[in-house]
Amino acid sequence: MQTEQITETQKENKKQSTWRTAVSALLIFIAVPATIYLGWKFADRQHYIVSLLIILYSMVPFFLMYEKRKPQARELVVIAVMCAIAVVSRAAFIWAPHFKPMTAIVMITGIAFGATAGFLTGAVSGFVSNFIFGQGVWTPWQMFAAGIAGFLAGILMHKGILKKKRLHLCIFGGLTVMLIVGPLLDTSALFTMASGISWESARLIYLSGLPVNAIHATATVLTLFFFSKPMLEKLDRIKLKYGMMGD
Amino acid sequence: MDDAFSGYHPAVNFIFFIGAIVFGMFFTHSAFLCASVFTSMLYYLLLMGRKGIKLLCTMLMLFFALSFINPLLNTQGDTVLFTYIGERPFTLEALMYGFVTGGMFVSVLLWFACYNCIMTSDKFIYLFGWCIPTISLLLSMVLRMVPNFKVKIMTIAGARKCVGKAPVNGDKKEKLQNSMDMLSVLTSWALEGAVVTADSMRSRGYGSGKQSNFSIYRPSVRDMAAGIIMLFCIVLTIICAALGGMEVAYFPVFILPEANIITILGVIGYTAFLLLPSIIHIWEEATWNILRSRI
Structure with a gap:
C-alpha cells in the first residue's frame, strides 16, 4: 500500500x-x-x-x-529566513542613507548554500522588497541582478576561485556590484527612459549611475567586511548541526 | 481601499494589468498613447483620491523632463527648431519622440502604481501557487517574516540601547559595528526559529503529499463577463495592430496617417479595455450612492 x-x-x-x-x-x-x-x-x-x-x-x-x-522543509525555511533578513537588513542602517546591505547578504547566502539557493534568495528578496517599495518595470531587473550576485558567489565558491577570506569576499563583492549588478540596473533605466539606444544616451545613463553604484558597492564591501565571518560561521554551524543542504 | 475592481477574481485583475502594461510599452501611436496616459491617470485618481495628485504632479514633471532631454541626445529629424552649441540641431521630430518616451514611461509607471494597490501579494501567490508551489510557499513565508523581523530588530535595538550599543550610538565606525552586531543577533534568533518551524512543518506532513494552495477566490458570472469583455477588447486591439492600424513614423519626418476604420476600431477597443476598471469603480460608487439616497 x-x-x-x-x-x-x-x-x-x-x-x-x-x-x-x-x-x-x-x-x-x-x-x-x-x-x-x-x-x-x-x-x-x-x-x-x-x-x-x-x-x-x-x-x-x-x-x-x-x-x-x-527541497526539504529545513532548507526551504532557512532560505526564507535569509530572504527576509536581506529585505529587512536596511532597517538596521536607518542612520545611513542609501546604505543597502541586501546584495551582501544574498552573496553570503550563495556562498553558504550554493548557487541555486543564492539566485533564489536574491530574486525573492528583490521581489519582496518591491512589495514594500512598489512594483515596477524595474522589478524583474532587480530580481535578476540580485539573483546573479548570489549565483556568482555560489558558483565561484564551488569552483574554488573564491575563498572564505575576508579580503577575497570584499574584493569579489565590490567588483560584482560595480561591474555586474550596478550596470544591470543602469541598463534597465536605459531601456525604460531613453527613447533610443545611442552611445550618447548610454554614456549619460551609465555615468549618472556611477555614484549610486559606488555607494552600493561600498555598502556591500562594508557589510561583507564586518558581517561575512560571523554570518558564515552561523550558517555553517546550522548546516553541520542539522545536516542541511548536503549536496 | 474600497475599489470594486479589486473585488473581482485575481485572474481578471492580473490579465487587466498585464494587458495594460504590455500594451503601454508597445504602442507609439499618439491616439493609443494618449488613451493609456489619461485612463491610467483617471484610475489612479479614483483609487487614491486627493492623495494621488502629488504623484501625478511628479509624473508631469518627469514627463516634460524626459521629453525635452530626448532632442538633446537625439539629432535625427528634418524639421530643425533651433540650433545650439556648435550647430547641434534641436528637431521637432526628436521632441515628438521625446513626448512618446515620456508618455510611455509615465503611463506604465501609473499602471504599476495602480497594480500595487490592487494586486496584493496574496492574489499573486494564489495565481501562481499551482505552477510554482515551492516558490510560492517561500514567498508567503518571506512576506510573513519581514514584518516579524522588523519587530525583532526593534526589540534588539531596544535591548542594546540599555548597554549603550544602539545603532545610533558612537562615531561612524561604532555605529556601523553596532548595526552589524544587530543583524548578527537577528540572524541567530531567526535561524533558531527557522529550525523549529521546519521541524513543525515536517511533523505536520510537509512534502508527504500533493501540496494544496491557499484559495478564497471563486470565479463568478460577473468575473466571467468582465473577462470576456476584456478578451474581446484585447483581440480587437491586437487585430488593429496586426493590420497596421497603428503605423506611425517619427523619423525623418513625423507622419501620422489619416485615421481609417481599423485605427478607430482599435482605439475604441483599447480605450474600452483600459477604462474597464474605472467604469466598474464609478458604477459601484454610483449604485451605492443611489441606494443610500433612497433610505
Missing part, C-alpha cells in the same frame, strides 16, 4: 519534472527569438518590452530548477 503510494508520487514527480524541463527549453529556444522578432517587427521602441521579457524568461529556468529539487 505504502510502496504503491510512493511510486505514485514518484511518477507524479517525474511527470512534473519533464513538464518543467520542456517549459525551460521552450522558453529559451522559441520564446526568446520569437519575442525579439515580434518586438523588432511590431513595436517602435522594441528594446523596452523585449529586454523586460527576456529578463523574465531568463529567470524561469532557475525557479523551475529549484522546484524540481523538491
Whole structure:
C-alpha cells in the first residue's frame, strides 16, 4: 500500500519534472527569438518590452530548477529566513542613507548554500522588497541582478576561485556590484527612459549611475567586511548541526 | 481601499494589468498613447483620491523632463527648431519622440502604481501557487517574516540601547559595528526559529503529499463577463495592430496617417479595455450612492 503510494508520487514527480524541463527549453529556444522578432517587427521602441521579457524568461529556468529539487522543509525555511533578513537588513542602517546591505547578504547566502539557493534568495528578496517599495518595470531587473550576485558567489565558491577570506569576499563583492549588478540596473533605466539606444544616451545613463553604484558597492564591501565571518560561521554551524543542504 | 475592481477574481485583475502594461510599452501611436496616459491617470485618481495628485504632479514633471532631454541626445529629424552649441540641431521630430518616451514611461509607471494597490501579494501567490508551489510557499513565508523581523530588530535595538550599543550610538565606525552586531543577533534568533518551524512543518506532513494552495477566490458570472469583455477588447486591439492600424513614423519626418476604420476600431477597443476598471469603480460608487439616497 505504502510502496504503491510512493511510486505514485514518484511518477507524479517525474511527470512534473519533464513538464518543467520542456517549459525551460521552450522558453529559451522559441520564446526568446520569437519575442525579439515580434518586438523588432511590431513595436517602435522594441528594446523596452523585449529586454523586460527576456529578463523574465531568463529567470524561469532557475525557479523551475529549484522546484524540481523538491527541497526539504529545513532548507526551504532557512532560505526564507535569509530572504527576509536581506529585505529587512536596511532597517538596521536607518542612520545611513542609501546604505543597502541586501546584495551582501544574498552573496553570503550563495556562498553558504550554493548557487541555486543564492539566485533564489536574491530574486525573492528583490521581489519582496518591491512589495514594500512598489512594483515596477524595474522589478524583474532587480530580481535578476540580485539573483546573479548570489549565483556568482555560489558558483565561484564551488569552483574554488573564491575563498572564505575576508579580503577575497570584499574584493569579489565590490567588483560584482560595480561591474555586474550596478550596470544591470543602469541598463534597465536605459531601456525604460531613453527613447533610443545611442552611445550618447548610454554614456549619460551609465555615468549618472556611477555614484549610486559606488555607494552600493561600498555598502556591500562594508557589510561583507564586518558581517561575512560571523554570518558564515552561523550558517555553517546550522548546516553541520542539522545536516542541511548536503549536496 | 474600497475599489470594486479589486473585488473581482485575481485572474481578471492580473490579465487587466498585464494587458495594460504590455500594451503601454508597445504602442507609439499618439491616439493609443494618449488613451493609456489619461485612463491610467483617471484610475489612479479614483483609487487614491486627493492623495494621488502629488504623484501625478511628479509624473508631469518627469514627463516634460524626459521629453525635452530626448532632442538633446537625439539629432535625427528634418524639421530643425533651433540650433545650439556648435550647430547641434534641436528637431521637432526628436521632441515628438521625446513626448512618446515620456508618455510611455509615465503611463506604465501609473499602471504599476495602480497594480500595487490592487494586486496584493496574496492574489499573486494564489495565481501562481499551482505552477510554482515551492516558490510560492517561500514567498508567503518571506512576506510573513519581514514584518516579524522588523519587530525583532526593534526589540534588539531596544535591548542594546540599555548597554549603550544602539545603532545610533558612537562615531561612524561604532555605529556601523553596532548595526552589524544587530543583524548578527537577528540572524541567530531567526535561524533558531527557522529550525523549529521546519521541524513543525515536517511533523505536520510537509512534502508527504500533493501540496494544496491557499484559495478564497471563486470565479463568478460577473468575473466571467468582465473577462470576456476584456478578451474581446484585447483581440480587437491586437487585430488593429496586426493590420497596421497603428503605423506611425517619427523619423525623418513625423507622419501620422489619416485615421481609417481599423485605427478607430482599435482605439475604441483599447480605450474600452483600459477604462474597464474605472467604469466598474464609478458604477459601484454610483449604485451605492443611489441606494443610500433612497433610505
